[in-house]
Amino acid sequence: MDADDVAEDLYRLPPVQFMAARNAQVAEAKRAGDAAAARRIAAFRKPTLAAWVSNLLARQTEEAGQLLELAEALREAHRTLDPEQFRTLSHQQHVLIAGLARQAGGLARRAGQPVSLSVLHEVEQILHAALADAEVAEQWATGRLTKVPTVSTDFPGTAPLAQVSKKDERPPTPTPASQAPDPAEEKRRARLKEAMKAATQAAAEAGRRDDDVRRAEEEHERATTRRTAADERVALLTLQLGEAKEEGRTAAEAADEASVRVRDAAREQKAAQRRAASTSRAVERLSGGDSGR
Numbered sequence: 001m002d003a004d005d006v007a008e009d010l011y012r013l014p015p016v017q018f019m020a021a022r023n024a025q026v027a028e029a030k031r032a033g034d035a036a037a038a039r040r041i042a043a044f045r046k047p048t049l050a051a052w053v054s055n056l057l058a059r060q061t062e063e064a065g066q067l068l069e070l071a072e073a074l075r076e077a078h079r080t081l082d083p084e085q086f087r088t089l090s091h092q093q094h095v096l097i098a099g100l101a102r103q104a105g106g107l108a109r110r111a112g113q114p115v116s117l118s119v120l121h122e123v124e125q126i127l128h129a130a131l132a133d134a135e136v137a138e139q140w141a142t143g144r145l146t147k148v149p150t151v152s153t154d155f156p157g158t159a160p161l162a163q164v165s166k167k168d169e170r171p172p173t174p175t176p177a178s179q180a181p182d183p184a185e186e187k188r189r190a191r192l193k194e195a196m197k198a199a200t201q202a203a204a205e206a207g208r209r210d211d212d213v214r215r216a217e218e219e220h221e222r223a224t225t226r227r228t229a230a231d232e233r234v235a236l237l238t239l240q241l242g243e244a245k246e247e248g249r250t251a252a253e254a255a256d257e258a259s260v261r262v263r264d265a266a267r268e269q270k271a272a273q274r275r276a277a278s279t280s281r282a283v284e285r286l287s288g289g290d291s292g293r
Contacts, residue, residue: 001025001028001029001032001034001041002037003029003037003038003040003041005027006037006041006044007041007144008042009021010022010025010041010044011044011047011052011055011143011144012055012059012143013044014052014111014112014113015047015049015052017046018046018047019046020048022041022042022044025040025041026038026042029041045146046146047117047144047145047146047147048122048146048147048148049113049119050115050119050120050122050125050126050148051126051145051146051147051148052113053104053105053107053108053113053115053119053120053123054104054123054126054127054140054145055144056104056106056107056108056111056139056143057100057103057107057123058142058143058145059107059143059194060077060103060107060216063100063103064140064141066096066102067096067127067130067131067137068130068137068141069134070092070093070096070131071130071131071134071137073085073089074086074089074090074093074131074132075134077089084121093131094158096122097124097127097128097131101120101123101124101127104120104123105120105123122148125148125149126140126148126149129148129149129150133149136149160212188266233237268286
């Protein structure tokens with residue numbers, strides 16, 4: 001049994017189905033005598049709802065590629081301390097994450113698992129973390145994320161002075177006094193780095209607040225639509241109630257009139273019965289007199 005194939009299937013399932021499906025796969029691996037696969041599958045962790053939603057998004061190849069490309073560009077901007085590139089990419093970051101979060105919500109609905117605003121907020125945290133941390137981005141891209149990672153704005157491994165890979169490292173050469181680093185320039189670069197870090201944090205927070213406002217406005221619009229529909233139904237039911245009451249009054253009047261006619265008819269019926277009985281007796285008497293002559 002291929003544990004990776006099993007993982008691919010498991011992490012596509014809604015979280016509520018994960019444990020039962022995982023345990024069934026563990027049992028199947030044991031029955032097949034594959035103890036190693038059983039151990040690997042048993043180690044798979046159930047994803048949180050937000051992680052599962054973000055995994056749905058990670059499987060959309062084009063969208064995942066856009067985020068990963070932007071992540072690399074942002075890390076490059078931090079490496080080179082390029083303010084102009086950083087400003088451009090920060091705007092792209094806000095637009096992309098807002099759009100991806102909306103798309104993730106749609107994917108969850110189509111999968112039969114609508115999610116709340118708080119879950120979508122956690123999805124955004126995941127996307128921000130993937131932008132900031134290459135390891136998180138790599139894990140997210142597999143579609144097997146299990147929890148919301150801590151959002152980092154330091155962009156690990158992007159320090160401008162730490163970009164040479166170990167295989168290319170060379171022993172440091174003595175620096176002539178004339179080429180010694182300029183302390184003022186070093187301070188400026190350090191301040192710029194801190195400013196870019198603060199801007200990243202502020203942009204992420206502003207993006208979350210913007211998304212909160214947008215979602216609140218959407219919820220308000222939906223609630224207003226529901227209220228309008230309810231008001232229209234109340235108006236219709238009120239009209240129908242008025243018509244029903246009028247029909248009830250008309251029916252009551254008709255019933256009263258019919259009751260009077262019933263009493264009159266009953267009186268006339270009794271009178272007719274008396275007349276019929278009287279004429280019947282008269283016939284009997286007359287019939288008896290004729291037979292006596």
